[in-house]
Amino acid sequence: MTKPAKEANLLEQANASGGVRKFLTFTKISGPGIWLTLAALSAGSLVGSLGLGQRLGVEGLWVQAWAMLLGMFSLWAISHIALHTQQSLFSLLKNEWNPSLGWWLAGFAMITNFAWCMPQFRFGAEITGSVLIPFLDNKAGKVAVAFCMLALSIFLSFWYERSGFQSKLFQWVLRSILWGLAACLIVSISLTLPTSGILSKDIFNGLLPSINHLTEVSGSYDSLLREAGDFRPFWEEKLLAKQKELTLVTFSSTLGINLLFALPLLLLGRGWRREHNSFAKFNLFSGLFIPFVLCSSSLTILSAIAHQGLVKNNAHNADNSDPFLVHETSGPTHELLAERIRSEIGHQAFDSLPPFQQEEKIESLLFHEKALARAVIHTDTKQWIRILSENNNSFLPHLLGLSVLLISFSTILVLMVLNGHLVCEVLGKPHKGAPFQSGSLLLALSSVGPFILSDQDSWVADPSYFLSLAILPYALFSFLAMLNSKDLLGRQSPKGLQGVMINFGLCAACLCLGVSSFYLVWNHFWGNIPIGQILMIVLGIALLIGYFSLKNRKLANRISGLEAKLQRAVDKID
Numbered sequence: 001m002t003k004p005a006k007e008a009n010l011l012e013q014a015n016a017s018g019g020v021r022k023f024l025t026f027t028k029i030s031g032p033g034i035w036l037t038l039a040a041l042s043a044g045s046l047v048g049s050l051g052l053g054q055r056l057g058v059e060g061l062w063v064q065a066w067a068m069l070l071g072m073f074s075l076w077a078i079s080h081i082a083l084h085t086q087q088s089l090f091s092l093l094k095n096e097w098n099p100s101l102g103w104w105l106a107g108f109a110m111i112t113n114f115a116w117c118m119p120q121f122r123f124g125a126e127i128t129g130s131v132l133i134p135f136l137d138n139k140a141g142k143v144a145v146a147f148c149m150l151a152l153s154i155f156l157s158f159w160y161e162r163s164g165f166q167s168k169l170f171q172w173v174l175r176s177i178l179w180g181l182a183a184c185l186i187v188s189i190s191l192t193l194p195t196s197g198i199l200s201k202d203i204f205n206g207l208l209p210s211i212n213h214l215t216e217v218s219g220s221y222d223s224l225l226r227e228a229g230d231f232r233p234f235w236e237e238k239l240l241a242k243q244k245e246l247t248l249v250t251f252s253s254t255l256g257i258n259l260l261f262a263l264p265l266l267l268l269g270r271g272w273r274r275e276h277n278s279f280a281k282f283n284l285f286s287g288l289f290i291p292f293v294l295c296s297s298s299l300t301i302l303s304a305i306a307h308q309g310l311v312k313n314n315a316h317n318a319d320n321s322d323p324f325l326v327h328e329t330s331g332p333t334h335e336l337l338a339e340r341i342r343s344e345i346g347h348q349a350f351d352s353l354p355p356f357q358q359e360e361k362i363e364s365l366l367f368h369e370k371a372l373a374r375a376v377i378h379t380d381t382k383q384w385i386r387i388l389s390e391n392n393n394s395f396l397p398h399l400l401g402l403s404v405l406l407i408s409f410s411t412i413l414v415l416m417v418l419n420g421h422l423v424c425e426v427l428g429k430p431h432k433g434a435p436f437q438s439g440s441l442l443l444a445l446s447s448v449g450p451f452i453l454s455d456q457d458s459w460v461a462d463p464s465y466f467l468s469l470a471i472l473p474y475a476l477f478s479f480l481a482m483l484n485s486k487d488l489l490g491r492q493s494p495k496g497l498q499g500v501m502i503n504f505g506l507c508a509a510c511l512c513l514g515v516s517s518f519y520l521v522w523n524h525f526w527g528n529i530p531i532g533q534i535l536m537i538v539l540g541i542a543l544l545i546g547y548f549s550l551k552n553r554k555l556a557n558r559i560s561g562l563e564a565k566l567q568r569a570v571d572k573i574d
Helices: 003-017 019-028 033-040 043-060 062-085 089-097 099-132 139-160 165-195 200-206 219-227 229-253 257-269 274-313 332-345 347-351 355-363 367-376 381-390 396-427 433-452 456-483 496-522 531-573
Strands: none
Touching: 033 165, 033 257, 033 274, 033 396, 043 062, 043 099, 043 200, 043 219, 043 229, 043 274, 043 396, 062 089, 062 229, 062 257, 062 274, 062 456, 062 496, 089 099, 089 257, 089 396, 089 456, 089 531, 099 139, 099 257, 099 396, 099 433, 099 456, 099 531, 139 165, 139 396, 139 433, 165 274, 165 396, 219 229, 219 367, 229 332, 229 367, 229 456, 229 496, 257 396, 257 456, 332 347, 332 355, 332 367, 396 433, 456 496, 456 531, 496 531
16 A cells, blocks of 8 residues: 555544544644745744844734734645645646746746745854854855755755655654754743743733734834934834834745745645545644744744843943944944934035044944944844854853754755755656756755855845745735636535635735735835836736636637537538
């Protein structure tokens, strides 16, 4: 008996018995949830979690948790469609629904894989040198770490398509990474939370959604804002703008297009069929939602402890003695502080000053305003590492460093495998052998990005994020329509309470995730060019053309079939 047949038999017995046995059987069988968790816990999620902790404290816990909860309904809908049609999302869209959407999703998913993979090498190399192995904290050491991460990822990815022991060992490696990551974060929380002043009720309240973060500055910076005096409105405006941007961006990008595209490939690759439907939904909840929320929330809490505690303890630090501000008055932070001086003495007066007097004006600002500037400006990896390392005297930095390294490495490994599936799917090749390995190795090119691009966010991360958000609203509404299409699923559309829940959740996902993504893209400008509006309109037109062209082709084929039947009937009469 094959593995899928064994699993189907176990699930049939578990469904018949119900209760505890059903739960234990569902828990025993691993599924794609772990894969998606390790892919979702990427550098982007890490930065989002840390940013939420910095700017919102534990009040921001709800953002990623609720975004993933809404995303779950999309994943449940996709899994239901894939298992009942036995088609991948790309094949289904191309042949049955909207070929334009299929090709756009495939292209954007590949771009997203590349963009998500690239920063992992930088994060892994920097955390290894800065925290775990200090003698590697140089360019040669970082290159060596990145090379080791790449070599090990390639080696393990080739195990994936093998049968027997190697395949089982690959699955064990993934589960071990996830368990190790969860253990590191739980221990870190247990070491810091008791003395942080953060109560369990604060965490619970932080998990409740709030739209106040879009209209009001978080109370985390009240002490600093009070010290800002007459310039409080200036800093409130800057903080609110960044806070709003961070909330919407993190909320909209928690679930990537590449994960939506990859799920059916993972399901069908395991040989799952419609009898696996209930288990697939359970596995996504237990293997994706719970671990993701646990890990991302832990990172947000740790960031809140490090940053908000630092602000609170230094709110009255009038002598600028904060060790974390040594190099904070450079780059974007310098420009923001200069803007603050201009608001006080006027643009012309400041710009007319000699450069050394401008610098004196900026340096004369007290800690309170420098700390507010730091809160406004996005903190890069080195600064995060520095804060997390120097703000604690225990072995906590090493646990956090190991957590970041596990996140980076697992994301590279999983994305390489997923990209192999994606390339095979687009090319119409079997998901094994040279095509699969070539697709996996394509992401190896991303390893050089952090070392040749001085600003990889501008060149890679930002465009990929922009494109993914642009296609997301159209994809979510298409999934809703496909789930309820009688032509596509017939009687297999979800019914009863389950159908109501999935449809309600998917509608909520379309409304919240879709609208927020549309808003971010629509208001995106490239200089004076409304690039976001242009892209959304072009995508909309392309998708309409794709939908109606396929519909017309199906109609033409149906007419041709009827004409052929009619001709055969006439021939019989004659």
